[in-house]
Amino acid sequence: MKKIIHLDSIEKRFADTVVVPSFSLSIEEGEFLTLLGPSGCGKTTLLRMIAGFEQPTTGEIFLDEKPLKAVPPYQRDMNMVFQQYALFPHMTVEQNILFGLKMKKVNAAEQQKRLEEVLQYVQLTELRKRMPKQLSGGQQQRVAIARAIINNPRVLLLDEPLGALDYQLRKSLQLELKNLQKNLGITFIYVTHDQEEAMAMSDRIAVMNKGRIEQIASPAEIYNSPQTLFVATFIGENNIFRENGTNAAVRPEKIKLYPVDSDKDKHKKLGTIADAVFLGNLRKVFIRLEGQDMTVMAHQYAGDGLDWQVGDQVAIGWAQTDEVILPC
Incomplete structure (x- = not known):
């Protein structure tokens, strides 16, 4: 697949503080890439550098192999959508959406053609004459997205x-x-701290921590093969067993619970159930390990057949193939 954006040895400092340490990254045309990380990790700063x-x-940022350093934001073939919508309160839905095309003096017939297309894409045809204050939050965000895609940018931030x-x-x-991105074929670069959101929408995820892509x-x-301890603990839930100078990460859904008198070959550790949280078809079971200052989480699903209770002594085990060994 063709590379559309390339970041070459990018670094960002504010005074003496390094916000984004030097790194390189290529983004493919038509890709949905998510920059995921906790607040303050540098993901929005990175997005703003791409936007200009x-x-x-x-370092340097390239779009279609052309450097962008001297290109101002309004001349880059990309648009940006913000959390707070940034709609003009005195304009209707369609006036907000058409604003960019009017500034570019696109002819009226082409404006109308594109308007009808994007109104259908974002399901706002019936609301085109409303003012922003008459819309819900979700509808306002649809207007902001429609305004960003109406001029067919190469990249949407x-x-x-x-x-x-x-x-x-x-x-x-x-x-x-996600469906809109696939239908349009536009490259999406998406910033979020919500791991579930990133997992549900992305083709690739760049997990960031302290300015670095981990x-x-x-x-x-x-999810299945994290390369660092940060990724293993930030993405989803994980049990980290620290033994013999290594970290073994095992997801809660991979932990099996057995009666203490069952087949010893299945056992890895013994413990007592300290708590259990009901979540519909799932119970999160917390096991306090014997002789260790550690609590393990296991998932118990409806139909598993064993209804463990707080205070029960249990053995826990998992397949060796279900553990990921990570550097300390």
Whole structure:
């Protein structure tokens, strides 16, 4: 697949503070790439450098192999969507969406053609005459997205666009955004701290920590084969067993619980159930290990056949293939 954006030895410093240490990254055309990490890890700074709102201290950013250092944001073939929508309150939905095309003096017939297309894409045709204050948060974000895609940018940059929405609405818009990206074929670079959101939407995820990219891979590879302790503990839930100078990461769904008098070959450790949390078809069971200052989490699903209770003594085990050995 063709490379559309390349970051070559990019570094960002504010005074003497290194915010993004030097690294390189290539992004493919038509890809949905998510920059994922905790607050303050540098992901928004990186997005703003790609957009042109910040300049890298060293290194260069390329779009279609052309350097962007001297190209201002409005001349880069990309648009940005923000968490807070940034709509004009005195304009209707369609006026907000058409604003960029009018500034570029695109002819009226082409404006109308593109408007009808994007209104259908974002399901706002019936709301085109409404003002922003008459819209829900999700509808306002659809307007912001429509405004960003109406001029067919090569790249769409999205900075926590669903962060201000409630949980159920976020889930719904995640699917809509992913389908929109696939239908349009536009490269999406998406910033979020929400790992579930990143896993659900992305072709690849770049996990960031303290300005560095710790791992970049598909969601499945990030989850099943983390390369660092940070990735293993930041993405999903994990049990970290520290023994013999190594860290062994085992996901809760891979931990099996057995009666203490069962086949000893299955046992790895013994413990007592300290707590159990009911979550519908799933119970999170917490086991306090014998002789160790450690609590292990295991997932017990409806139909597993064993209803463990707080205070029960159990043995735990897992397949060797289900553990990931990580550097200390």
